[in-house]
Amino acid sequence: MTVCCAPGTEGAVELDRLRHALPSTEELILSSRTIQPGLRQTDLGVPGVYCGACISTIEKALHAFAEVERARVNLSTKRVSIVWKEQVDGRVTDPVDLVRTIVNATGYDAHLFTMADDAGDKLQRDLIRAVAVSGFAATNIMLLSVSVWSGADASTRDLFHWISAMIAAPALVYAGRFFYQSAWNAIRHGRTNMDVPIALAITLSYVVSLWETMHHGDHAWFDATVTLLFFLLIGRTLDHVMRDRARAAISGLARLSPRGAMVMLEDGGREYRPVEDIRPGDRLMIAAGERIPVDGEVESGRSDLDLSIVNGESAPVGVGPGGAVQGGTLNLTGSMVVRATAAARDSFLAEVILLMEAAEGGRARYRRIADRAAQLYSPAVHLLALIAFFSWGIFGGDWKQAMLVAVAVLIITCPCALGLAVPVVQVVAAGRLFRNGVMVKDGSAMERLAEIDTVLFDKTGTLTLGRPRLINAQEVKPAYFEIAGGLAVHSRHPLSQALHGSVPGAVTMFSGVSELPGQGLEARTEEGVYRLGNRVFACGSAAETGTASEVVLSLDEKELACFRFEDAIRPDAQNAVAALSDAEFATGILSGDRAPVVEALARRLDVALWRAELSPRDKVDAVEELGRNRNRVLMVGDGINDAPALAAAHVSIAPATAADVGRQAADFVFMHDSLNAVPLAIEVSKRAGRLIRQNFALAIGYNVFAVPIALAGYATPLIAAVAMSTSSIIVVANALRLNSMARTEIGLAPMGQAHTVPAEAKLA
Amino acid sequence: MNILVYFIPIALFLGGMGLLAFLWSLKSGQYEDMDGAAWRAIDDDDDRPPV
Incomplete structure (x- = not known):
């Protein structure tokens, strides 16, 4: 099973084990909900599940527990929902066991995630129901209409018209309500959108048809009315399904901010409290591997902190008693007691969110292409119908005929093709990106991405992976390598993990290794005392202070080997940046890290414009300054400190490993390690824009032919039905060309393949 | 043509049954995991849902 799924791991988000340790019992209970007395439900995100075997392995492993009432894997949203009993035979259930089972059974991470609100889900269901109802009405009315067109007359025709009217009325109210509501909202605010001509056309055509039916007329437009509604609802539903799928995939990712923390009470007891209930002055127990929930000051204990997601600093920083810590940082090596100095709502993260909300604006002002088109289109259409009505009325003298012509104009020009033109293309494009691991939050993001001219990158976690990589493995003697690896295996410090991971063969086994947080590892053996850590710790206080990204191995304070690390560059970063420069985008780096590190990377990637040591505020200013110079900026970033800049930019992309707030601010989220996702997203968006x-x-060209026919009074319901269907089919067929274009894609294709799951691998 | 009196209601009734069946399947969550359902169909284990 694990073997079967192994190819998937390349495609899955490479979740760093250290960052996503198992959630604690308290956290799991806090996030579960009671569905019945004694029964609780927990929903977990499992981003690694890929195939049917994963489903049965996880479900079987969970059902083996007596505590589990039922468990079901959802492969589409990559979630497991477990209903478990609070206690079995008087023994209280520990939900961590269940999570551990999933991890052990599959080798994949299982973690908690923020429950997304169900509002979008409900709307999607309503839309699908409306599509079904209008589809039912459309087919039945069309059957009756075909009989009328093929020669039913007199009382039979009237009967068919009456039945059609009775089917159409409830369908119009039930399925048309989305358009009526939206049109009414637009008109109330003095605007017009695509839904105004739609609402007007379906209402008028229904009323006129009903009037015709009552007076035994030849032509009724019930079929056109309902078919129009059916086609338009398909477009609207597709738009929603696309957004919903991305939302589900993104909310299934791990949450990087803690839900609560263990508070040490005055009387010596402990209590697990949600983040919102932590007050300044509370003393918090922070174990190694946990995130610090709020800003605070270390009271006791030493450790190393990973600040990368908070301020872009790539090297871990040591802290001791009295040191200040920021909310959101990850405690790596030792456990500490931290005294909270601010409540969650005053912490660093909350400041960033405020900054982010202030920065938003450019995006809110953006108007979708379809709405911009409607602004020109709907007045023109209404004017045309009005002119037709008055000219037929005044010059022909027959106001009934004039009304019929006006309705024919409205139906023929009704933006059926236009209503499908945008969503179908965007759904096809989003599906293509989805298969390459890029999630699109909504259609307007693709429209905005097609307009950009400048790309700005964050450094740590975006251009780099935020994971250290050993660079001088060849210079170290294999024997020392083995010793260092044997020591490093005892630590969760990222440098130790990287060192252990890069040892080619077996490692020396040590017993009795002790870790000194903030300094390094120590093992007492017969040969002497081995130490692995920073230079001062390993070689005694006499040595000069080394740089943060080196680890020294020593025996009795004598240096044996020095391991140097650098932050691993994201795969294809070089290609991606070069591809963007070739496409004549201006590129730049905005980083919170130290200047020499940023400069070295900028030189390596050949990026001329770089700025270092920026605060979140500085990043926003840099983005907004470019915006004022009429540049349209794409911001690619992952950290908490990038979130305001992501919100301020014209459009933004974040990797899946980004902080929650960054992921929420971004328009696109890419799941794979490769940075080629960025040029791919731009390329697909541009093609979608062209289509x-x-x-x-095409839709306008069709109108040029069809409108004169309607104006001349020759448009019968039959002609309208044929014209409307043909134009819709042409538009959809054109949108599907995006998929065939993708197949012949040159240059971008090889990188996509390397990181997606090949079909054969899935079936193997 | 009197036959229409029977046929039209029958046609509408059958169509309506189809519509109701679809709405029911939507409501009972059968479209919630399309990818998973595709895999479950070819699963070798017994196909009864776990009790």
Whole structure:
């Protein structure tokens, strides 16, 4: 099973084990919900599940527990929902066991995630129901209409018209309500959108058809009315399904901010409290591997902190008693007692969110292409219908005929093709990106991405992986390598883990290794005292202070080997940046890290414009300054400190390993390690933009032919039905060309393949 | 043509049954995990849902 899924791991988000340690019992209980007395439900994200074997392995492993009432894996959203009994035979259940079972059974991470609100889900269901109802009405009315067109007359025709009217009325109210609501909202605010001509056309055509039916007329437009509604609802539903799928995939990722912390009470007891209930002055127990929930000051204990997600600093920083810690940082090596100095709402993260909300604006002002088109289109259409009505009325003298012509104009020009033109292209494009591990939050993101001219990157975690990599493995003697690896295996410090991971063969086994947080590891053996850590610790106080990214191995304070590390560059970062420069985008780096590190990376990637040691505020200012110079900026970043800049930029992309707030601020989230996701997203968005414009041209071209027919009074319901369906089919077929274009993609294809799961691997 | 009096209601009734069946399947969550359902169909284990 694990073997079967192994190819998937390349495609899955490479979740760093250290960052996503198992959630604690308290956290799991806090996030579960009671569904019945004694029964609780926990939903876990399992981003690694890929195939049917994963489903049965996880479900079987969980059902083996007596505590588990039922467990079900959802492969589409990559979630497991477990319903478990609070106690079995008087023994209280520990939900961590269940999570551990999933991890052990599959080798994949299971973690908690923030429950997304269900509002979007409900709307999607309503839309699908409306599609079903309008589809039912459309087919039945069309059957009756075909009979009328093929020669039913007199009382039979009237009967068929009456039945059609009775089917259409409830369908119009039930399925048309989305358009009526949206159109009403637009008109109330003095605007017009695509839904105004739609609402007007379906209402008018229904009323006129009903009037015709009552007076035994030849032509009724019930079929056109309902078919129009059906097609338009398909477009609207597709738009929602796309957004919903991305939302589910993104909210399934691990939460990087803690839900609560263990508070030490005055009387010596302990209590697990949600983050919101932590007050300044509370003393918090922070174990190694946990995130610090709020800003605070270390009271006792020493440790190393990973600040990368908070301020972009790539090297871990040691802290001791009296040191200040920021909320959101990850405690790596030792356990500490931290006294909270601020409540969650005044902590660093909360400041960043405020900054982010202030920065938002450019995005809110953006108007979707379809709405911009509607702004020109709907007044033109309404004017045309009005002119037709008055000219037929005044010059022809037959106001009934004039009304019929006006309705025919409205139906023929009704933006059926336009309503499908945008969503179908965007759904096809989003599906293509989805298969390459890029999630699109909504359609407007793709429209904005097609307009950009400048790309700004964050450094730590974006251009680099935020994971150290050993760079001088060849210079070290294999014997020392084995010793260092044997020591490093005892530590969770990222440098130790990287060192252990890069030892080629077996490692020396040590017993009795002790870790001194903030300094290093020590083992007392017969040969002497081995130490692995920073230079001062390993070689005694006499040595000069070394740089943060080196680890020294010593025997009795005598240096044996020195291991140097650098932050591993994200795969394809070089290609991606070069591809962007070739496409004549301006590129730049905005980093919170120290200047020499940023400069070295900028030189390596050949990026001229770089700025270091920026605060979140500085990043926003840099982005906004470019925005004022009429540049359209794409911001790619992952940290908490990038979130305001992500919100301020015209459009933004974040990797899946980004902080929650960054992921929420970004328009696109990419799941794989490769940075080629960025040029791919731009490329697909640009193609989608081209196809949307083509579709508009097709829809307008169709109107140029069809409108004169309607104006001349020759448009019968039959002609309208044929014209409407053909134009919709042409537009959809054109949108599907995006998929065939993708197949012939040159240059971008090889990178996509390396990181997606090949079909054969899935079936193997 | 009198036959229409029977046929039209029958046609509408059958269509309506189809519509109701779809709405029921939507409500009972059968479209919630399309990828998973595709895999479960070819699962070799017994296909009864766990008790």
